[in-house]
Amino acid sequence: MSGTVDGEQTRRLTARGIRTRARIVSAAADLMRVKGVDATTMDDVRAASGTSKSQIYHHFRDKNELVMGVIENVGDFIIRRETDSLGHVSTLNGLRRWRDALVQANDLRHGAYGCALGSLAGDVADHDEAARAALARLFRAWSDLIADALTRMQDRGVLKPDVDAHYLADGLLASLQGGYLLAQTAGSAAPMGRALDMALDYIAMLSPNRADGR
Template sequence: MNENSDESPAIRLTARGMKTRTRIVAAAADLMRVQGIGGTTLDDVIVASGVSKSQFYRHFEDKGALVRAVVTHVGEWVIARETNMLGTVSTLAGLRRWRDSLVKANALRHGMYGCALGSLAAEVSDYDTVARSVLDELFGAWRRLIDEALGRMKRAGVLDESVDTARLAVGFLASLQGGYLLAQTARDIEPMAIAIDVALAHLESLATAGRAAS
């Protein structure tokens, strides 16, 4: 089988088979979020998903195939969330609400699990080129959502015309990911809040006169 073989069985799955596959991936994603990829065994996933070994191997050739499916599953969830939160943002106030939502959500776990995508990237990037490529695309989609929000702000006159929104979007995403990591290490949400606030303060310094409160 090729590197993308974990996806081919899904094409021929019945509705019941797809439901089983989805249950396996969801269980694996939950376990890997808490225990890490290295700390999660296939037996753990089989028990947590309530399937037999034969059912598991009908859907996934090995752990690598499962991890790639988890990356896609988590990525789709993250991008859907970010699209919902950032898709109509066109003001600094809207961007602050996005910041508050992320910080509040991570505070429920005292920041202990970090970013769902960032945690996966830290574990798979060095040995799974397929998963790394998918993660790169997902982070690219996230960065574009930020860029598009900043672009709307620029067109609305909130930001100065000279602002490079693509460059700012990279900085925002880097600040967010760094904040997630610091919060995870400290088991304290404050470093994440500070990291995003510093990025927001820089953005506010680029606002056109009289629009910083927008």
């Protein structure tokens, strides 16, 4: 996915400039996750990143560009994490371990702040078309990683061959995102765990060897 700085400009940045830009984006991502996109100002980001106004506007023409930089940064992190977590999954137990890792990480903060990517989507998708499109691509990439794991399960005979892996992947990702939201409002990761368990129990029922769902 292309960022707010094109390839030529990226190559012209010095090592110090790259570090400064990364610090600005990291500070903005933290602030937007806690305060929300609308409540986060450029001055907030300047103070949190320890940079000057001229440094921020050297890298980002306005807040919209900074939001796109945050989406790219957060998205890249999540897709790398999910690639590592799902890249070799080919069993239901592997999916359950993936579920456990996400729930345990969320439980450490008592459900607070939800999914970083989902929170951004809730803040900007309805009124920023460029941001919505970028988020849609990232969620599609995430769903595709889940679908790849489900396809490997089909190849091993763990799932029925006529199952639509992409259909199931979208449902599982929706359960995850809904679980994040419920955990956020409950102050506990328990609802997130239950949402994922129900989705995985349904997937288990699609095994040719477990048609009764047990």
